[in-house]
Amino acid sequence: MTMRLRFTKMQGAGNDFVVLDATRAPLDLSPAQYRFLADRRFGVGADQILIVGPAPTPDVDFGYRIVNADGGEVEHCGNGARCFVRYVQDAGLTTKNVVRVAVAGGVLELRALDDGRVTVDMGAPIIEPAQVPFDASGLRARELNGGALWTIDVADSANERPVELAVVSMGNPHAVMNIAQFDTQDVDAAPVAELGPKVEAHPRFPRRVNAGFMQIVSPAEIRLRVYERGVGETLACGTGACAAVVAGVRLGWLRAGAQIGVHTRGGLLTIEWGGGASDPVLMTGPATRVFEGEIELPATI
Numbered sequence: 001m002t003m004r005l006r007f008t009k010m011q012g013a014g015n016d017f018v019v020l021d022a023t024r025a026p027l028d029l030s031p032a033q034y035r036f037l038a039d040r041r042f043g044v045g046a047d048q049i050l051i052v053g054p055a056p057t058p059d060v061d062f063g064y065r066i067v068n069a070d071g072g073e074v075e076h077c078g079n080g081a082r083c084f085v086r087y088v089q090d091a092g093l094t095t096k097n098v099v100r101v102a103v104a105g106g107v108l109e110l111r112a113l114d115d116g117r118v119t120v121d122m123g124a125p126i127i128e129p130a131q132v133p134f135d136a137s138g139l140r141a142r143e144l145n146g147g148a149l150w151t152i153d154v155a156d157s158a159n160e161r162p163v164e165l166a167v168v169s170m171g172n173p174h175a176v177m178n179i180a181q182f183d184t185q186d187v188d189a190a191p192v193a194e195l196g197p198k199v200e201a202h203p204r205f206p207r208r209v210n211a212g213f214m215q216i217v218s219p220a221e222i223r224l225r226v227y228e229r230g231v232g233e234t235l236a237c238g239t240g241a242c243a244a245v246v247a248g249v250r251l252g253w254l255r256a257g258a259q260i261g262v263h264t265r266g267g268l269l270t271i272e273w274g275g276g277a278s279d280p281v282l283m284t285g286p287a288t289r290v291f292e293g294e295i296e297l298p299a300t301i
């Protein structure tokens with residue numbers, strides 16, 4: 001037995017999404033059905049599935065849920081947030097240019113710009129390790145310009161190797177590594193495939209983690225690759241870009257208040273953070289509809 005499902009395929013800086021409309025009728029698919037949709041051979045193909053729904057409370061315009069390609073529901077998605085606002089505009093679900101939306105990780109305010117890009121107010125970052133969550137018990141941080149770097153042991157083929165990282169939550173958990181520690185100045189040469197899955201599943205991160213590899217180019221420019229929790233390496237990660245800028249500013253590598261250019265393999269994101277504990281992180285980037293379609297989805301998997 002199959003069910004027919006309409007969808008819209010979107011991408012933001014190459015991070016791609018299947019967007020589903022649940023504003024008129026509830027849609028509750030199983031993790032296996034989400035995995036099927038995300039599958040690049042048997043389904044549509046996507047890093048995440050976005051499920052757009054009605055406003056859960058009067059102070060927002062919509063709610064939307066985010067499911068990773070592995071079928072697990074998560075709190076936040078920066079590139080997805082930008083695609084969400086383009087989707088509700090293109091589908092005629094709103095005429096507003098500033099939209100408030102509830103996600104599992106909080107409330108976001110999104111502004112659609114005239115040039116086609118979208119700015120998202122991602123709210124203030126969380127840097128308290130236990131709230132990321134990161135288990136820092138028995139570890140001592142290396143303090144740098146007021147920021148903290150933690151060293152964890154990551155299992156290599158035969159040995160354990162120390163990896164130094166900053167921990168940040170943008171509503172979802174991130175570990176940010178400066179690639180200079182891997183004896184390279186080029187993010188293309190960073191050990192993302194080898195270390196990404198090990199950091200993602202490291203026992204010190206009880207909810208697993210998105211693992212970011214950052215190359216500092218200048219105080220206002222970085223290059224970034226992210227091995228995403230529940231997906232693998234993606235062409236861009238919006239919350240990962242925000243977390244990298246927060247970590248870079250706190251550690252004195254990047255300039256507070258500047259428009260930081262974050263070059264990902266899928267395009268450019270611009271991130272701004274004032275550096276204060278309650279300052280919101282602002283992210284600006286592209287959001288594009290790729291195509292619309294209908295898929296026969298197995299009804300019971």
Ligand SMILES: N[C@@H](CCC[C@H](N)C(=O)O)C(=O)O
Pocket residue numbers: 015047048068074075076077078079080172173210228229230231234236237238239240
């Ligand atoms: N691609 C996203 C992040 C999606 C969720 C992430 N994989 C997680 O598990 O937290 C982004 O653009 O932020």
